[in-house]
Amino acid sequence: MTRNQPVPTRRSFLGGAALATLALAAGAGTANASSAPRTSAAWPTEIPLPNGFLPEGVAIGTQPYAYFGSRANGAVYRADLRTGAGAVLYAGATGTITNGLKVDDGAGLLYLSSGSAGGAARVVDSRTGSLVATYQLTDPTGHFINDVALLGDRAWFTDSYGAVLYGVPRGGTGAVRELPIGGAWVQSATGISANGIVDTPDGKALIVVNGGKLYNVPLATGTATEITLSGTTAVTNGDGLLRVGHTLYVVQNRLNQVSVLTLNAQATTATLTRTITDSRFNIPTTAAVFGNLLYVANAQLGAPTTPDTPFNAVAVSL
Structure with missing residues (x-):
């Protein structure tokens, strides 16, 4: 099924075929991982964010x-x-939210999810901060567009209040693809279901965390199967996901930890190998990697905050 065409703003797209080629070359496979790691012991392991920023x-x-x-x-x-x-690259706007985001360096684009505000996905120029396009994925209310992963020619968004994934065309115009999730998927009637999302090592499916469980959702069918966990019974409070090769990192927000699991080739099983903790974790929600450092955003979910509340991200060694 398909939905609305994008509403372009403020920047002309490159020709569809040319930009799609750039997007595929830049983002297929491992999510959020640098292909040419270059880090130094002198790099900071704490990144201050603006006061009151409320990162996710x-x-x-x-x-x-x-x-x-x-x-x-x-x-x-x-x-x-x-x-x-x-510095602030994209100013946003009052009443909007950016929950999850992914960067496509080759195309020079960022894909942003809108959380509980508007049921939309936005595309922003990663160099200038200009808003390139807005895709209305679903109704503006009653949905929670939570996280996003790049796979093939689309950016795939989760809806925490709906059993469906939304595929936004990468780097060009076109309709959104809706992928209903069926099979073993269990949708919560009262709270958040789909949260973090990454691609599988073989590039044929997406891994989605939901209610402490991991699901393998094939792009061809949407028929979910629960990934068998070994070494743990659940990834409780699972939030953001990050995959590097066959290693899956699950950020467990209110547990202040990141579980590290090894996937088999088909991503049907995941074995817990270790758990990363750090005294600087303050309800982390998502993670990304560069070189030998894992960066997590401290969201401080549920804590009292004001416009003067400091926020940060911290890095730990892999």
């Missing part, structure tokens, strides 16, 4: 820059991993 998502591409999304106003902050310094 973090994304890093092939270059040493991290992008953070704001729940306060939908803004995106870009930080230089080499220095920790940064």
Whole structure:
């Protein structure tokens, strides 16, 4: 099924075929992983974010820059991993949210999810911060567009309040594809279901965390199967997902930890190998990697905050 065409704004797209080629070359396969790691012991392991920013998502591409999304106003902050310094790239707007985000370096684009505000996905120029397009994925109310993963020619978004994934065309115009989730999938009647999302190692499916379980959702059918866990019975409070090769990182927000699991070739089983903790974790929600460092965004979910509340991201060694 397909939905609305995008509403382009402020930047002309490259020709569809040319930009699609760039997008595929840049983003297929491992999510949020640098293909040419270059880190130094002198790089900071704490990145200050603007006061009151309310971060949730973090994304890093092939270059040493991290992008953070704001729940306060939908803004995106870009930080230089080499220095920790940064600035607001995309100003957002009052009443908007950026929950999850992914960067496609080859196409120079960021894909932003809208959380509970508007049922939309936005595409932003990762170099200038200009809003490129808005895709209305579903009704503006009653939905929670939570996270996003790049796979093939689409950016795939989760809806925490609906058993469906939305595929936004990468780098060009076209209709959104709706992929209903069936099979073993269990949709919550009262709370959040689908949350973090990544592609599988074989590129044929998506892994989605839901209610402490991991599901393998094939793009061809949407028929979900539960991934068999070994070494643990559940990934409780599972939020953001990150895959590097056959290693899956599951950020467990209110547990202040990241579980590290090994996937088999078909991503039908996941074996817990270790758990990452750090005294600086403050309800982390998402993670990204560059070189030998894992960066997590401290969302401080549920904590009292004001416009003056400090926020940060921290890095731990892989």
